[in-house]
Structures are given as structure tokens and as C-alpha cells.
Amino acid sequence: MSLDENIYEIRREKLKKIEALGQPAYPRKYNFSHTVPQILAAHSGETAEDLEKARVNVRVAGRIMAIRLMGKAGFAHLQQDGQRLQFYVKKDAIGDHGFELWKLLDLGDHIGVRGYLFRTRTGELSIHAEELTFLSKDLLPLPEKWHGLTDVELRYRQRYVDLVMNPEVREVFLKRSKMVQSFRRYFDSQGFIEVETPMMQPIAGGAVARPFKTHHNTLDMDLFLRIAPELYLKRLTVGGFDRVYEINRNFRNEGLGWRWNPEFTMLEAYQAYTDYLGIMNTTQAAIEQAVKDVTGGTKTTWGEVEIDWANWRRLTMREAIVQFWPEKAGAKPVVSDFATHQSVKDLVMRVRAAGVNLAYDANEPAGKTIAGLFEAIAEEHLVQPTIIYEFPTAISPLSKQKPDEPDWTERWEIYVGKMEIANGFSELNDPEDQRQRFEAQLKERERGDEEAHQMDEDYIRALSYGMPPAGGVGVGIDRLVMLLTDSHTIRDVILFPLLRPEKQVTKDDTEDTGKTTESAPNNKLSS
RNA sequence: GGGCGCGUAGCUCAAUUGGCAGAGCAACUGACUCUUAAUCAGUAGGUUGAAGGUUCGAUUCCUUCCGCGCUCACCA
Numbered sequence: 001m002s003l004d005e006n007i008y009e010i011r012r013e014k015l016k017k018i019e020a021l022g023q024p025a026y027p028r029k030y031n032f033s034h035t036v037p038q039i040l041a042a043h044s045g046e047t048a049e050d051l052e053k054a055r056v057n058v059r060v061a062g063r064i065m066a067i068r069l070m071g072k073a074g075f076a077h078l079q080q081d082g083q084r085l086q087f088y089v090k091k092d093a094i095g096d097h098g099f100e101l102w103k104l105l106d107l108g109d110h111i112g113v114r115g116y117l118f119r120t121r122t123g124e125l126s127i128h129a130e131e132l133t134f135l136s137k138d139l140l141p142l143p144e145k146w147h148g149l150t151d152v153e154l155r156y157r158q159r160y161v162d163l164v165m166n167p168e169v170r171e172v173f174l175k176r177s178k179m180v181q182s183f184r185r186y187f188d189s190q191g192f193i194e195v196e197t198p199m200m201q202p203i204a205g206g207a208v209a210r211p212f213k214t215h216h217n218t219l220d221m222d223l224f225l226r227i228a229p230e231l232y233l234k235r236l237t238v239g240g241f242d243r244v245y246e247i248n249r250n251f252r253n254e255g256l257g258w259r260w261n262p263e264f265t266m267l268e269a270y271q272a273y274t275d276y277l278g279i280m281n282t283t284q285a286a287i288e289q290a291v292k293d294v295t296g297g298t299k300t301t302w303g304e305v306e307i308d309w310a311n312w313r314r315l316t317m318r319e320a321i322v323q324f325w326p327e328k329a330g331a332k333p334v335v336s337d338f339a340t341h342q343s344v345k346d347l348v349m350r351v352r353a354a355g356v357n358l359a360y361d362a363n364e365p366a367g368k369t370i371a372g373l374f375e376a377i378a379e380e381h382l383v384q385p386t387i388i389y390e391f392p393t394a395i396s397p398l399s400k401q402k403p404d405e406p407d408w409t410e411r412w413e414i415y416v417g418k419m420e421i422a423n424g425f426s427e428l429n430d431p432e433d434q435r436q437r438f439e440a441q442l443k444e445r446e447r448g449d450e451e452a453h454q455m456d457e458d459y460i461r462a463l464s465y466g467m468p469p470a471g472g473v474g475v476g477i478d479r480l481v482m483l484l485t486d487s488h489t490i491r492d493v494i495l496f497p498l499l500r501p502e503k504q505v506t507k508d509d510t511e512d513t514g515k516t517t518e519s520a521p522n523n524k525l526s527s
Numbered sequence: 528g529g530g531c532g533c534g535u536a537g538c539u540c541a542a543u544u545g546g547c548a549g550a551g552c553a554a555c556u557g558a559c560u561c562u563u564a565a566u567c568a569g570u571a572g573g574u575u576g577a578a579g580g581u582u583c584g585a586u587u588c589c590u591u592c593c594g595c596g597c598u599c600a601c602c603a
Binding site: 006413 | 528537538539540551552553554555558559560561562563564565566571572594595596597598599600601602603
């Protein structure tokens with residue numbers, strides 16, 4: 001028998017003894033008068049004399065996170081909503097029966113405490129307990145109280161334990177929730193309505209990525225998990241929802257990394273009768289508001305640097321390439337250098353000669369090469385909020401072209417902390433142009449680009465009914481949370497990030513220990 | 528997928544050149560009616576991720592596998 005199975009059995013025995021004392025093992029409810037944070041907020045300013053003069057009776061529920069037992073008395077800390085309140089148990093005050101229960105409690109148990117507030121000799125606000133109510137047993141031992149849980153694998157696999165032990169983790173997800181609330185409030189206030197569009201799509205469109213495939217049995221049809229809601233949201237603008245947004249998951253069948261999780265949360269919004277500049281301003285305002293709502297200010301810490309969300313710069317993609325052109329690559333490019341396949345190739349060769357690692361495919365469109373050039377030399381400099389605008393048409397199959405430069409589109413992206421966090425454009429609403437763009441993408445697909453966009457006939461039909469001019473945007477919620485919480489891996493802002501399945505305890509394993517599986521906790525702790 | 532690194536008690540970590548596998552916390556027993564990383568005395572807890580190899584002897588060296596982290600490539 002392994003140690004924690006031993007602890008598990010010991011605690012089950014304690015649970016039986018608790019039942020024998022007349023307390024249900026798994027009671028239905030507890031009528032509390034205050035939460036722990038409420039007590040701390042309301043009474044932290046009161047002195048021992050104040051509390052003696054006007055006695056405050058309370059009933060509080062929480063999880064026991066520390067126990068200090070001293071003969072016929074003892075102290076413990078009750079944790080609720082990430083905050084802790086001490087309570088004092090004295091045999092004289094709680095009675096023999098209550099004291100028996102007290103001795104059967106373990107770290108991690110949920111209990112209710114009835115009593116009155118007082119201050120200990122050392123001045124800590126505490127509950128003088130008069131009655132304990134058992135609420136739920138922790139059968140598995142919590143991690144060590146001082147170092148807590150630090151093993152990253154265990155933190156992600158057993159996030160519930162991580163959340164109990166690490167208040168800063170809890171804080172990250174509270175901020176995430178506040179951020180999403182803030183976006184909803186902002187877009188609602190601007191007359192947008194929130195909608196939900198299909199997660200399972202017959203054609204995975206609206207972005208450049210490889211999808212997950214699934215299957216519906218009754219219809220006997222293959223479906224894809226969406227890589228973006230874009231094409232459905234734009235169908236809704238055709239239908240007369242002039243301002244729509246959706247906050248939900250996208251799924252992309254690609255590698256994992258510090259900025260990438262296969263499922264991630266995106267805010268997408270579409271606004272009729274405006275263009276890329278209009279939606280750019282809306283997005284910037286929404287993000288500035290979210291930063292204020294989450295942090296209370298306009299500056300955040302990102303590792304060694306401070307990000308100033310009140311100070312944005314805007315550069316075209318070409319300007320950014322010029323501005324961050326490596327010295328070793330010689331004279332900075334001029335506008336005409338971006339115009340032809342050959343001149344773009346020359347730029348790539350100069351940059352490579354300067355020691356920059358950059359792949360080059362002679363068969364790909366020049367616009368795609370330019371985008372690669374931008375990512376290779378400019379992206380790493382974009383730490384402060386920066387809007388890069390005017391993207392090549394070749395990589396923007398859903399954006400309107402610039403009227404005077406058809407090789408370039410009215411598209412922009414926001415970069416912060418070297419990460420792309422938003423992508424918006426003037427939405428292409430010409431069905432014939434859209435068909436030609438899809439056809440160009442199909443050629444890319446034939447060339448071997450699995451991520452190139454597919455033809456979507458129904459989407460073109462929808463555009464053919466007339467889609468109003470519109471600006472649209474997608475905002476990467478996870479990455480924005482990373483920036484606002486100084487989290488340097490996306491896994492720290494996703495409650496249950498994708499991990500390999502953990503090895504299960506097999507029957508052979510349990511037979512070897514001579515134990516039945518009935519009570520064996522089936523997790524890594526016992527394997 | 529490539530490169531680098533890690534895996535020792537429930538948790539956090541030690542173990543000299545290859546020479547008896549340890550500590551703190553958690554747990555168990557006992558003492559203690561204002562402690563707060565409570566204290567004091569004692570007890571128990573290990574197939575050192577797995578399999579194989581070298582060796583008189585492997586946590587340590589070698590091979591393979593499993594898991595995790597970092598990083599590069601592709602993607603947001």
C-alpha cells in the first residue's frame with residue numbers, strides 16, 4: 001500500500017468516526033452569515049475592545065488550510081475565496097462533543113464555524129468557535145504548506161489543487177474573467193449583440209490554419225471544429241445584424257508553444273458601415289478599457305519591461321520593415337522594393353546575408369514573402385502596443401484591397417509583447433472578388449499549402465445577397481490575459497491546457513498491491 | 528518533428544569520485560487551553576519514471592522507452 005492510499009484509508013476511518021458523532025459525512029448545505037472576505041472587509045479595522053463591546057456573531061464556511069493543535073485548544077485557518085480567517089477552538093467553549101469532531105479534522109476539510117469575532121493576544125482577527133459543522137472531507141493530502149505545488153505538470157493536470165494552494169493562480173483567472181466581462185460590457189454598450197455560431201462546420205474557414213476533423217454519426221458526415229467564426233458572423237451582417245460579436249473557442253490543429261494552445265479563445269466583432277480604421281479605433285478603445293477594468297491603470301509589467309497601454313503607435317507593414325531593417329543588410333528598402341517578385345527576393349537575400357534566419361520559397365506569392373520578412377525582422381521589436389496596417393493581399397483572402405494598391409489590403413494587426421493579439425480589416429463583400437480570392441487560395445492549396453483557404457460556396461451566395469460594408473476584428477483573449485497578468489506561457493492563463501493523457505493505473509498494478517480498486521484514488525499520486 | 532535539460536517519500540528538495548537512500552513539511556502516537564512555517568518526544572513512509580547493459584557494487588556510467596520542461600521550425 002502506498003503512502004497516500006494509507007492516508008486515504010486513515011481519513012476514511014476518520015470520516016466514519018465523524019458520522020458516528022452524528023454529523024453527516026456529506027451534508028447538503030450550510031447556512032452561513034458571512035463569507036471570509038466579507039468579515040475581513042467589515043471588521044479588520046475593529047479593535048479587541050470594539051469586538052468585546054459589540055459582539056459580532058458569525059457563521060462561516062471554508063476549507064481548513066492550517067491547523068495548530070495545543071492540547072485542549074487550538075487554532076486553524078479557514079480559506080474561502082482565496083482569503084484566510086483564523087478561528088480558535090477551546091474545549092471549554094465548544095464542548096466535549098465538538099472537541100471530538102475538532103480532533104478528527106484534517107488539512108483540506110471543509111467545515112462551517114459558528115462563533116463570535118475577537119482578537120487574539122497577537123492581534124489577529126479570529127473567530128472564537130462555539131460550534132463546528134463538518135461539511136466535506138479531503139481524503140487526499142494537500143501539497144506541502146510552505147512550498148506548495150510547484151511541479152508544472154501537476155499544476156496543469158490537477159488545476160483544482162493548484163487553485164487551492166496558489167492564490168496568484170486564482171488571481172490570474174479572476175483577471176481573465178474580469179477582462180471578458182469588460183469586453184462584453186464595452187461591445188454591448190456600443191450596440192453590438194452577442195451571438196453564437198457553429199463550432200462544428202462542414203468547411204473550416206475564416207482563417208489560415210489546419211482544422212481538427214470529427215464525424216457526425218446519424219448524418220454520416222465529416223465536420224471540422226471551427227478555426228474561426230468569421231464567415232458565419234459575416235453571414236449575420238448580411239442578415240441584418242449590423243453589429244455582432246462572439247467570444248468563444250477556436251481550434252487549430254497545430255503545434256503547442258508558449259503562445260499556442262490548440263484551443264484558444266477569440267473575441268470576434270463585426271461592425272457594418274465602417275471600415276478597417278473604424279474597427280481599429282473600436283478595438284483599441286475596447287482594449288484600453290479592458291486594461292483599466294482589469295488592472296485599474298494603463299501600465300502593466302511584462303517581464304523586465306513596462307507596457308504603456310495609453311501610448312500606441314501605428315506603422316504600415318512596409319514602414320515597420322524599413323524601420324527595423326538590420327544594419328548589416330545595407331541600405332533600407334524603398335517603396336518600389338516591395339513591388340515585384342524579384343525585388344522582394346533581393347530583400348530576402350540581403351536579410352539572410354545579414355544573418356537573419358528566414359525561409360524562402362521562390363514559388364510563393366511575393367506578398368507572402370513580404371509577410372515573412374516582416375515577421376523575421378520587425379515582430380521581435382513590437383513590445384509596446386503597435387498597430388501594423390496594410391497587409392499583402394496574398395495572405396489576406398477576406399480583406400478589401402486598398403483602392404490605389406491592389407496588392408495591399410486594408411488590414412491591420414495589433415502587436416504587444418512581441419505577440420499578435422488582434423487582427424482586423426475592411427471586410428471583403430464583393431462576391432466575385434471573393435470567389436477569385438478563394439480560387440487563388442485553392443492554387444496555394446494545390447501547391448501544397450494545407451492551410452490555404454477552401455472554397456465556400458454558401459458564403460459566396462450569402463455575399464451575393466448583399467453584405468453591407470463592414471469592419472471586422474478578432475482579438476486573442478488568452479494572449480491579452482497573458483500580457484495583463486505577466487504570464488509568459490499560455491498554459492498559465494488556460495485553466496485546463498491540453499496535455500498528453502496521463503498514464504492510468506492498470507488492473508495489474510492494483511493486483512500487485514493486493515488491493516481492490518474500490519477506494520484507490522485513480523491519479524498520479526497513487527500510481 | 529529536431530536540439531538541450533529534468534524525473535529520488537504525498538509535497539519541496541539533498542545524497543562527495545560508482546560505496547549503507549536522507550532532511551523539512553504532510554501523516555501516525557503521546558505532551559501541551561492564545562498559536563500562526565506553533566513547539567517538544569517518538570513512529571511509519573522508497574521497485575530512486577520503466578526495461579536492459581557495464582560493474583564486486585548503480586540514484587550516480589551506457590542504451591532504449593515513457594513522461595515533463597525549455598528551445599527551434601510551422602501556426603494566432
